[in-house]
Amino acid sequence: MMSEVADPFERVKAVVLSCHEGATCQEKVDFYNSWAMTYEEDVAVLEYRAPRFAADTITSHFSGDREAAVVLDVACGTGLVAKVLKNHGFRQFVGIDACEPMLEMARKKNLYQDLKLTVLGDQPLPFQQETFDVVVMVGALSIGHVPHVIIRELCKTTKRGGYVCMTTRANQDNLEYKAGLEQEIKKMEDEGLWTSVAVTLIEQWERAVSEDEEGYIPGVVYLCQKL
Numbered sequence: 001m002m003s004e005v006a007d008p009f010e011r012v013k014a015v016v017l018s019c020h021e022g023a024t025c026q027e028k029v030d031f032y033n034s035w036a037m038t039y040e041e042d043v044a045v046l047e048y049r050a051p052r053f054a055a056d057t058i059t060s061h062f063s064g065d066r067e068a069a070v071v072l073d074v075a076c077g078t079g080l081v082a083k084v085l086k087n088h089g090f091r092q093f094v095g096i097d098a099c100e101p102m103l104e105m106a107r108k109k110n111l112y113q114d115l116k117l118t119v120l121g122d123q124p125l126p127f128q129q130e131t132f133d134v135v136v137m138v139g140a141l142s143i144g145h146v147p148h149v150i151i152r153e154l155c156k157t158t159k160r161g162g163y164v165c166m167t168t169r170a171n172q173d174n175l176e177y178k179a180g181l182e183q184e185i186k187k188m189e190d191e192g193l194w195t196s197v198a199v200t201l202i203e204q205w206e207r208a209v210s211e212d213e214e215g216y217i218p219g220v221v222y223l224c225q226k227l
Contacts, residue, residue, distance in 0.1 A: 012042045013209045019144075025119065028145065029098050032077075036101035040078055048206045050167050050219060054138045055084035057221045058165050061197055062134065067091045069133035072157060075120065075140035079106035085136075086111060094132070096125070120146045125153045132157055136165040141181060143174050148181040155193050158226045164194065166224075170201065171217035173210060178220065185222060194224040 015038075019031045035042070062069070066089035073082050076095030085093070093111050096118040097103050103115045116126055120140065135154045140146045154164050166185075168178050189196055198221070205219030 008045050009207065012045045015042060016046070016209045025098075025122070029119070032099040033101050036078065036099060036105055039102065039105070040080065043080075043206075046206045046209070047204075047216075049202070050138050050205065050221075051080040051084050053200070053202055053205075053219070053221050054081060054136055054165050054167055055088055057198055057200060057223050058085065058134060058136065058163060059088040061223060061225075062163060064133065070094065070131070071134045071136065072096070072127070072132040072154075073112075074125075074135060074137040074154060075146065076106055076112075076115070077102045077139065079109045079111055081136055081138050082106075082111040083109060090134075094127075096120075120150055125157055127157045129156045130159045133159055133162045134165070135162070138165075138167045141166055141168045141177075143177040148177065148184050151181070151184055152188065152193075155188060155224075155226060160226055162226050163197070164224045164226065166222045167219060168222075169205060169217060169219050171208070171210070171213060181222075185224065189224070192227055194226045196222070197225050198223040 069090060070092045071085060071090055073093055073095040076097050082093045092113060094114045095106055095112045096116045098119045100117055103117060106112060106115055118126055135158045137154060141148060151166060158164055168181055170178055188194055200221045201218060203218050204216040206217060208214055208217045
């Protein structure tokens, strides 16, 4: 007999849509706690390319010593971003995430010098100001996840001249959040905190899961340099 959900994409689609049902921060954390074991397999089914797009953007602009650079991977999950950045020559990673099972998966990759359990938005990032050469946040900047004002914390922990790389989805459901994020990025630029280096729209970000969308949804990579 065939399983009730024979198509892997339909199974993953149901998992992702169930995440949208949780409204509170703890419900989101509980969802990712339960998803950790199959997360990488499932995002591969979604053809989720954000880690690669972010890593490519960083490496195309970073001109310093990659092996010496210290990277803060915010909402690091299982370590997909650090894995790609290592392939580009980066070697030193610190990761934070709100999900302990995700962090446990990341530990097994032996990529990070330090991993911390941190709930974003509830408290300041647990680092001194101007600590990191690169700060990257992939995936968590979207509606129902982390408030976009968290990017001020990302900037604070970045060294002067260092880079902050952020991503968000650009599909219909996330347009209001995306507009707020871009407004905050521009406001911080006007305040002289950083300068926008690159904004890259990717048409095929990942496979669409919403009932009113087909094919792929778009996404955006933002890269800013701290002044």
